[in-house]
Amino acid sequence: MTDAVAQERPWLTNVAYRMLGSLAEAEDAVQEALARWYALTPGQRAKVTSPKAWLTTVTGRICLDVLGSARARRERYVGEWVPEPLPDASQLRGRRAETADPADQIVLDESVDMAFLVVLEALTPAERVVFVLHDVFQYPFDDVAAIVERTPAACRQLASSGRRRVRAVRSAPVPSAEQARIIREFKQAWEQQDIPALVGLLDPRAVMVTDGGGLASAALRPVEGAARIARYIADIGVRAPGMELRILSVNGRPGLVALRGDLTVNVAAFEIADGRITRIWGVRNPEKLRAWNERIATTQGE
Secondary structure, three states: OHHHHHOOHHHHHHHHHHHHOOHHHHHHHHHHHHHHHHOOOHHHHHOOOOHHHHHHHHHHHHHHHHHHHHHHHHHOOOOOOOOOOOEOHHHEOOOOOOOOOHHHHOOOOHHHOHHHHHHHOOOOHHHHHHHHHHHHOOOOHHHHHHHHOOOHHHHHHHHHHHHHHHHHHOOOOOOHHHHHHHHHHHHHHHHOOOHHHHHHHEEEEEEEEEEOOOOOOOOOOOEEOHHHHHHHHHHHHHHOOOOEEEEEEEOOEEEEEEEEOOEEEEEEEEEEEOOEEEEEEEEOOHHHOHHHHOOOEOOOOO
């Protein structure tokens, strides 16, 4: 039974990351859920018909508590808060098939797309937990109700509310090939300090959010408008000579990664609509780049 429980860690990590948007917090939540399991007596464990369901319930409740306190903590966060970006393990050297790295355990599908995770940040804690469990993982409302301690009918309302809010602000994803092409052109324009080209690739009302967490330089507020974003990005190139840009998978979608030597210093995710970049999320907080820096990406930029 113990081995079977340990095998549920990847599943639990996937659930917790989507609920919290933070790999570190997800890992802590899963660890706490497993600790609670191992704290049960043999007799108590024997009464659990499905350890996976038990662990999911406990993990969901822990995540609900974390989300409840997250807003207060993020009010104290320095600058803007962006979900933690995830690398694609196939692009990193030194990964082993049996690695226990939490980043390697996340299934990179549309439910971890950065734009999707940012939308989830706008939901209430209960909405987010119910929406993730039901709409993403197809958990029955009766099971979800036990996790959030609401009635199934209330959970249906929460899921419906979350669904409406997600649909209201989320753009339809563009094909990966098209996104990669636009980002390739963006990368070339950035490297060439071509501000008109950068402006042309950005929607006039584009918004860029950068997350330094007080540990790395970043804009403390969103940068709005194509011209302002282009100038900001061009200025980075001037202030950080020798920075190498690579097009790599970020949360399962083509993104842009900046390295200085062997150190990843920025990971950018993009939202694109009608052939132009509408949103950029740049993460510079080194605490959120640990999965990128533990084993350095070797895929050459295009």
